[in-house]
Amino acid sequence: MEHSPVDPHAEPEERAVEAALRPSRLADFEGQPRVSDQLGLVLEAARHRGSTPDHVLLSGPPGLGKTTLAMIIAAEMGTQLRISSGPAIQHAGDLAAILSGLTEGEVFFLDEIHRMSRPAEEMLYLAMEDFRVDVVVGKGPGATAIPIDIPPFTLVGATTRSGMLPGPLRDRFGFTANLDFYDANALQHIVMRSADVLGVALDAASGMEIASRSRGTPRIANRLLRRVRDYAEVKHAGRVDPRITSEALELYEVDPLGLDRLDRAVLESICTKFGGGPVGLSTLAISVGEETETVEEVAEPFLVRLGFLMRTPRGRVATVRAWQHLGLTPPAQQDLFGA
Ligand SMILES: Nc1ncnc2c1ncn2[C@@H]1O[C@H](COP(=O)(O)OP(=O)(O)OP(=O)(O)O)[C@@H](O)[C@H]1O
Numbered sequence: 001m002e003h004s005p006v007d008p009h010a011e012p013e014e015r016a017v018e019a020a021l022r023p024s025r026l027a028d029f030e031g032q033p034r035v036s037d038q039l040g041l042v043l044e045a046a047r048h049r050g051s052t053p054d055h056v057l058l059s060g061p062p063g064l065g066k067t068t069l070a071m072i073i074a075a076e077m078g079t080q081l082r083i084s085s086g087p088a089i090q091h092a093g094d095l096a097a098i099l100s101g102l103t104e105g106e107v108f109f110l111d112e113i114h115r116m117s118r119p120a121e122e123m124l125y126l127a128m129e130d131f132r133v134d135v136v137v138g139k140g141p142g143a144t145a146i147p148i149d150i151p152p153f154t155l156v157g158a159t160t161r162s163g164m165l166p167g168p169l170r171d172r173f174g175f176t177a178n179l180d181f182y183d184a185n186a187l188q189h190i191v192m193r194s195a196d197v198l199g200v201a202l203d204a205a206s207g208m209e210i211a212s213r214s215r216g217t218p219r220i221a222n223r224l225l226r227r228v229r230d231y232a233e234v235k236h237a238g239r240v241d242p243r244i245t246s247e248a249l250e251l252y253e254v255d256p257l258g259l260d261r262l263d264r265a266v267l268e269s270i271c272t273k274f275g276g277g278p279v280g281l282s283t284l285a286i287s288v289g290e291e292t293e294t295v296e297e298v299a300e301p302f303l304v305r306l307g308f309l310m311r312t313p314r315g316r317v318a319t320v321r322a323w324q325h326l327g328l329t330p331p332a333q334q335d336l337f338g339a
Pocket residue numbers: 008009010017018019021022023028029030031032061062063064065066067068069160190218219222
C-alpha cells in the first residue's frame with residue numbers, strides 16, 4: 001500500500017526532514033505542559049546537585065515526541081546522546097559494549113525498549129541500579145562473571161507499548177512521562193513553528209486547518225504541512241491560505257476530521273455492506289482490500305478514538321456518529337446492537 005499521509009509511523013526518508021523540525025530545548029516542546037513541567041524539574045534538580053538525572057521512561061503512540069524529548073534531555077544537560085534500540089540489542093554483549101563505552105553523565109537513548117532480548121534486559125537492570133555490568137566469560141561450569149563498573153549515566157527509554165514492559169524494568173525508571181495526543185491548539189503552534197523553519201508563509205487559519213486534520217499527532221501535522229507546501233508551490237506560486245490548504249488536503253484524501261481513504265472505506269464498508277455490523281475483522285479487511293494488520297493497527301485505533309467504531313466480541317460495529325460523518329442515515333437505534 002502507498003504510505004498514507006496520516007499514518008503515524010515515520011517513513012524512512014522522513015527521518016532527515018524530521019530532524020530539522022525537532023525543537024532542541026524544553027521551552028520549545030509544545031503541548032504537553034505536565035510532562036514539560038515535571039521533566040524540567042527533574043533536570044533542574046539534577047543540575048543543582050551536579051549529578052545525572054534519574055532514568056526516564058517515555059511512553060506513547062508513534063509521532064508524539066519521544067525521540068524529540070530524548071534529544072532535548074541531552075541538550076538541556078549539555079551532554080552527548082547515545083542512541084540504540086531494543087531490536088538492535090539482541091545479545092547482552094551488545095549492551096555491555098555500549099554501556100562500558102559511555103562517558104560520565106551521558107544520556108543513553110534506548111528506543112523500542114520493549115523489544116529488547118531477555119538477557120540484555122537483565123543486564124540493564126543492574127546497570128540502571130548499580131552502574132555495573134557483569135560480563136560472563138567462558139561457557140558451562142567454568143564460566144565466570146566479571147563485574148565492570150560503568151560511569152553514571154541517564155537511561156532514556158522509549159516505548160509505544162508500556163504495557164509490554166516487565167514490571168521490574170518499569171520500576172527502575174525514576175520518572176515516567178506518558179505522552180498523550182495533542183489538542184488542535186498545540187498542533188497549530190507546532191505547525192506554525194515548523195512553517196517558520198521551512199520558510200513557508202503560513203497564516204494562523206491555515207495552520208489550524210492542518211492541525212485539526214492531524215489526528216492529535218505532531219508528526220502528521222508536520223507531514224501535512226509539507227504536502228500543503230508542495231501543493232501551494234506547484235499550483236499557487238507558494239501562496240498559502242485556508243482555501244488552498246483544504247484543497248491540498250482534499251487532494252491527499254485527508255478529510256476535515258483527519259480520516260483518510262482507508263478509514264472511510266472501513267466505515268463505508270461496515271455501514272453499506274454489513275448493515276452497520278457487527279462484522280469480523282478479517283471479513284472487513286477483505287472487503288476493503290487490505291491486510292488485517294493494516295486495518296487493525298492503522299485505521300481502527302483512530303476510528304475507535306473518534307467514537308466511530310466499536311470493537312465488540314462479535315465484530316466491528318459502526319456507531320451513529322460514523323453513519324452521520326459519512327452522510328448516511330443510521331438504522332433505528334435498537335438495530336445497531338440487536339439481532
Ligand atoms: N511537542 C512537540 N513540539 C514540536 N514538535 C514536535 C513535538 N512532538 C513531536 N514533534 C515533532 O514531530 C515529529 C515526530 O516526533 P518524534 O520523532 O519525537 O516522535 P516519536 O514519539 O519518537 O515517534 P516514534 O514512536 O515513531 O519513534 C518530529 O519532527 C518532531 O519535531
